[in-house]
Amino acid sequence: MSGHLIDLYGWSHAIASFLLWLGSLPLELGNWVAINLTGAPSPGPLTGVIGFLTSDGITSLTAAIIAINIMLVWAAALHLFTLMWIERKLYSRLQDRRGIMIGLGSFDFLASTLGRIPIIGRPFRRPSHLGTGYLQNLADGIKLIQKEVITPTNADRWMFHVAPVLITVSTLMAFVALPWSDGMWLMGSYETRPLGCVTDCTSVPVNQWGILFILAVFSIAPLGILIAGWASNNKYTLIGGMRAAAQLMSYEIPLALCVIAIVVFSGTLDPFELVRRQTERPFTFGPWTIDFLPNWYILNPILWIAFIVFFISVIAEAERIPFDIPEAEAELVEGWTTEYSGMRFGLVFAFKWLRALIGAGLISILFFGGWTGPAFVTLGVENLTTPQAEAIYILPQEFWFSLRVYIIFIVFVWIGWSVPRIRIDQILNIGWRRLVPLSLLAILLAAGARAWLGGF
Amino acid sequence: MGEMWINMGPQHPMTHGLWNLRIKVDGETIVDAEPEIGYLHRGYEKIMEVREFQKNVVLTDRLCYVSSITWSHCYCLACEEIMGVEAPPRGQYLRVVTNELQRIASHLMWLAAYGPDLGLLTALLWALRERELFLDLIQLISGARMNQNYPRIGGVRNDMPPDFEKYCRKVIAHFRKKLRDHEQLFEQSKLFQMRTVGVGRISRAQAMDWGVTGPNLRATGARIDLRTLDPYDAYPDLTFEAVTRSEGDSYARYKVRMEEMKASCDLIEEALASMPEGPYRSKPPRRAEGEGFRRTEDSRGEAMFYVIGDGDDRPYRVKIRSPVYSSIFAAPLMMRGNKIADVVAIMGSIDVCVGEMDK
Amino acid sequence: MGVEGEVLGKLRERFRPSDAAIVRERVVRIGIERNDLLPVCRFLKETLGVEHLTCISAVDWRDRYECVYHLTSWSRNFMVQINARIPKDDPHIDSLTPLWNGANVHEREAYDLMGIVFDGHPNLVRILLPKDYEFHPLRKDFPQEVDRQYVSRRKIGGGG
Numbered sequence: 023m024s025g026h027l028i029d030l031y032g033w034s035h036a037i038a039s040f041l042l043w044l045g046s047l048p049l050e051l052g053n054w055v056a057i058n059l060t061g062a063p064s065p066g067p068l069t070g071v072i073g074f075l076t077s078d079g080i081t082s083l084t085a086a087i088i089a090i091n092i093m094l095v096w097a098a099a100l101h102l103f104t105l106m107w108i109e110r111k112l113y114s115r116l117q118d119r120r121g122i123m124i125g126l127g128s129f130d131f132l133a134s135t136l137g138r139i140p141i142i143g144r145p146f147r148r149p150s151h152l153g154t155g156y157l158q159n160l161a162d163g164i165k166l167i168q169k170e171v172i173t174p175t176n177a178d179r180w181m182f183h184v185a186p187v188l189i190t191v192s193t194l195m196a197f198v199a200l201p202w203s204d205g206m207w208l209m210g211s212y213e214t215r216p217l218g219c220v221t222d223c224t225s226v227p228v229n230q231w232g233i234l235f236i237l238a239v240f241s242i243a244p245l246g247i248l249i250a251g252w253a254s255n256n257k258y259t260l261i262g263g264m265r266a267a268a269q270l271m272s273y274e275i276p277l278a279l280c281v282i283a284i285v286v287f288s289g290t291l292d293p294f295e296l297v298r299r300q301t302e303r304p305f306t307f308g309p310w311t312i313d314f315l316p317n318w319y320i321l322n323p324i325l326w327i328a329f330i331v332f333f334i335s336v337i338a339e340a341e342r343i344p345f346d347i348p349e350a351e352a353e354l355v356e357g358w359t360t361e362y363s364g365m366r367f368g369l370v371f372a373f374k375w376l377r378a379l380i381g382a383g384l385i386s387i388l389f390f391g392g393w394t395g396p397a398f399v400t401l402g403v404e405n406l407t408t409p410q411a412e413a414i415y416i417l418p419q420e421f422w423f424s425l426r427v428y429i430i431f432i433v434f435v436w437i438g439w440s441v442p443r444i445r446i447d448q449i450l451n452i453g454w455r456r457l458v459p460l461s462l463l464a465i466l467l468a469a470g471a472r473a474w475l476g477g478f
Numbered sequence: 479m480g481e482m483w484i485n486m487g488p489q490h491p492m493t494h495g496l497w498n499l500r501i502k503v504d505g506e507t508i509v510d511a512e513p514e515i516g517y518l519h520r521g522y523e524k525i526m527e528v529r530e531f532q533k534n535v536v537l538t539d540r541l542c543y544v545s546s547i548t549w550s551h552c553y554c555l556a557c558e559e560i561m562g563v564e565a566p567p568r569g570q571y572l573r574v575v576t577n578e579l580q581r582i583a584s585h586l587m588w589l590a591a592y593g594p595d596l597g598l599l600t601a602l603l604w605a606l607r608e609r610e611l612f613l614d615l616i617q618l619i620s621g622a623r624m625n626q627n628y629p630r631i632g633g634v635r636n637d638m639p640p641d642f643e644k645y646c647r648k649v650i651a652h653f654r655k656k657l658r659d660h661e662q663l664f665e666q667s668k669l670f671q672m673r674t675v676g677v678g679r680i681s682r683a684q685a686m687d688w689g690v691t692g693p694n695l696r697a698t699g700a701r702i703d704l705r706t707l708d709p710y711d712a713y714p715d716l717t718f719e720a721v722t723r724s725e726g727d728s729y730a731r732y733k734v735r736m737e738e739m740k741a742s743c744d745l746i747e748e749a750l751a752s753m754p755e756g757p758y759r760s761k762p763p764r765r766a767e768g769e770g771f772r773r774t775e776d777s778r779g780e781a782m783f784y785v786i787g788d789g790d791d792r793p794y795r796v797k798i799r800s801p802v803y804s805s806i807f808a809a810p811l812m813m814r815g816n817k818i819a820d821v822v823a824i825m826g827s828i829d830v831c832v833g834e835m836d837k
Numbered sequence: 838m839g840v841e842g843e844v845l846g847k848l849r850e851r852f853r854p855s856d857a858a859i860v861r862e863r864v865v866r867i868g869i870e871r872n873d874l875l876p877v878c879r880f881l882k883e884t885l886g887v888e889h890l891t892c893i894s895a896v897d898w899r900d901r902y903e904c905v906y907h908l909t910s911w912s913r914n915f916m917v918q919i920n921a922r923i924p925k926d927d928p929h930i931d932s933l934t935p936l937w938n939g940a941n942v943h944e945r946e947a948y949d950l951m952g953i954v955f956d957g958h959p960n961l962v963r964i965l966l967p968k969d970y971e972f973h974p975l976r977k978d979f980p981q982e983v984d985r986q987y988v989s990r991r992k993i994g995g996g997g
Contacts (some may be wrong), residue, residue, distance in 0.1 A: 347819065443596065445820070448672055528981055708914070
């Protein structure tokens with residue numbers, strides 16, 4: 023079994039302590055100077071400040087800031103770039119072309135650089151199209167940043183500025199509650215298991231309301247979209263915003279109902295507990311057990327309806343084709359994002375992918391066993407009782423989680439670029455008349471399974 | 479919200495060309511529609527009066543730039559009516575072959591535009607990839623991919639190169655397989671049918687009344703194809719059956735064009751097999767007097783040129799009849815009762831080419 | 838003989854047009870005055886089964902206008918070309934929109950480019966040119982900007 027690589031709280035506490043210690047060094051020096059050179063009484067005048075800086079409260083605060091920084095900025099950005107790259111390359115290949123090609127291999131640093139310096143009279147060589155294309159999205163982001171930010175004249179200024187903030191913030195808040203492994207999470211606490219133990223205890227993370235929190239903040243985005251559509255002072259964005267809000271709100275229901283099916287089946291909303299249930303025992307179906315299969319909920323036939331409905335709802339929530347009529351409609355130009363220029367548009371556009379990422383993360387936690395996988399070779403001692411303490415895993419849990427997320431995302435892209443989009447009334451028809459009854463059926467099945475076949 | 483007029487265009491990703499569609503909506507439902515055209519009006523008929531007969535082929539190529547050979551072919555036929563010349567058999571067969579190649583290329587361009595309209599962005603790349611093969615073939619025989627200036631009054635500009643037939647057969651065989659892939663792309667998921675079946679329905683009587691011709695008319699159940707009804711050039715010698723469907727909605731129009739591509743493949747193979755030897759061009763007189771008209775089955779319908787000469791070496795009057803001109807103004811009939819989101823599906827299925835519409 | 842002969846015979850006996858001829862197989866051509874237009878077209882549509890109006894062209898001869906109508910019968914597969922003469926000083930003629938709705942656009946174009954007014958047309962406004970354009974460009978007195986190379990041989994030779 024693989025272990026986690028990044029122990030976010032541990033590392034962020036360590037980094038915070040280190041940084042605060044570093045920051046207190048000049049203060050210590052000043053103290054020493056004050057005591058020895060100026061004759062101040064010992065302890066020196068700056069001792070209180072040093073004590074305050076290195077206290078538990080400030081350390082925790084700094085650790086929290088660093089953890090948030092790592093998780094939201096770096097992990098989100100890294101995964102965002104990777105997802106965008108995957109999508110652009112994959113759909114290009116589906117379309118029988120190569121896709122974005124300017125990447126790290128395009129810049130020929132190994133060769134002589136003289137020919138590349140723009141000396142007057144000597145031509146500058148453009149980067150070659152031999153890279154992987156990974157840097158293209160960074161380039162697109164830089165392009166969007168340097169564009170002029172235009173606010174329409176009669177737009178509702180406050181709402182116009184607030185709307186992308188709402189969308190961005192709500193998506194990042196969902197990121198807060200989405201764990202990437204046993205150690206890489208922001209929202210949660212440690213508990214000892216088994217409960218009430220004295221010897222042979224392990225400390226595991228728990229987050230009692232994790233999935234509920236993710237679903238709740240996921241639902242704030244329709245509000246932001248509606249505000250954006252209204253505040254742009256444009257007939258078409260209004261229509262687009264209303265359609266988007268209708269679609270997203272309609273598909274929240276089957277989304278939540280399928281989660282309820284899983285909750286009924288497993289008894290917990292805790293993402294860590296769900297993963298533990300799916301991994302710490304072999305595949306169980308009532309009295310029968312199949313030893314070589316993991317207990318992933320996707321393998322359980324009772325939950326197949328829940329999986330299919332949840333999958334379709336996630337595609338609709340992430341506003342991907344075939345459900346992307348609010349924003350990529352041929353007659354509404356860009357729909358509710360039409361009036362946004364520059365990085366504002368870039369943000370809402372990028373957060374579409376992050377919402378898909380969160381959806382894929384939810385699917386992998388709920389159905390595919392989260393972040394488990396074989397470790398292959400471990401360096402160090404694989405200690406099964408305190409795995410987070412000692413071993414270094416070649417393929418850590420973060421890798422397996424990312425792998426699941428990317429594979430699910432690849433299926434999203436594959437579906438999205440092979441089918442046309444459907445009209446808004448057809449979307450709402452499917453959402454209300456087909457998916458809601460199916461998700462209720464899924465809850466019924468899960469409840470029946472729980473009642474007659476025992477706990478899972 | 480009451481009824482309001484919405485402008486779709488002239489700058490709009492859906493319109494495939496420069497024209498404006500005003501639709502009157504009541505909520506989401508379309509009550510009326512009014513196309514506004516003329517943004518691409520170039521004064522063709524006036525220009526053609528000062529250029530010599532043969533030099534006008536350069537202009538007629540650019541009428542519908544997606545399907546140029548068919549338009550120049552029609553013009554050359556009309557001029558041959560006045561001048562009293564007839565193309566030699568080999569010239570006629572060459573015109574038929576290039577006509578059908580151009581028709582397939584035009585239908586592929588339509589497919590490449592129709593898919594993205596509905597959200598199926600992959601269709602653009604796939605259809606254009608196939609179109610490249612046909613443009614290469616057309617370049618092989620005429621020297622240019624688009625606006626080829628290939629038909630001549632009295633025949634064609636040059637004979638086909640010696641390896642043309644071999645490449646043509648290869649491309650056609652490859653294309654038949656790929657056409658199955660394209661059909662699968664569109665039809666394997668029901669979503670395309672959800673968007674197009676029952677959308678934009680027009681009845682046969684209405685279509686005939688409004689002057690709709692071509693695949694749009696054949697989709698309503700009328701077995702009307704000028705290549706069988708009023709054949710020209712080598713068409714009387716070739717076996718050909720018009721493709722029809724009876725529903726009259728966007729899906730039927732889509733299907734008719736897909737089947738027509740297959741029928742064109744058959745025509746090309748048959749024409750290549752029975753191509754006679756001999757000259758490919760007869761020399762027309764320089765001056766012409768009289769009037770003549772000729773209509774052909776263009777990719778989009780019935781195209782007609784009416785040419786009047788008064789004894790000079792250039793036409794006195796040229797009248798261009800464009801099939802899209804009539805079809806677009808029958809579109810309001812197709813749109814009433816549908817939703818705004820269906821406008822894209824309907825207009826895409828009519829296959830608008832603004833160049834020939836605005837002249 | 839064929840269908841074109843039959844059509845020609847029926848038109849001759851009913852309307853006695855000034856010139857009527859068979860152009861080629863399945864195509865008949867008649868020339869009429871503008872007052873006869875609606876009766877002829879009505880006869881063609883109702884009796885002879887002409888379903889489709891292919892085109893309406895407007896021609897500016899130096900002494901008159903002419904509206905050339907091309908009508909098609911799909912069911913019996915023949916075409917009729919009607920040349921209707923219109924005096925230059927009174928460019929009015931009846932509209933065919935009551936018979937075929939397809940005439941609507943063609944008549945708008947003829948009005949737009951040549952200035953022929955169709956009486957009875959439901960919406961005779963310009964279609965290709967801007968709505969506030971003042972001229973009818975296809976008329977022969979609307980000047981062409983011609984280069985030396987576009988001057989015809991006849992004109993070079995001193996003709997008109």
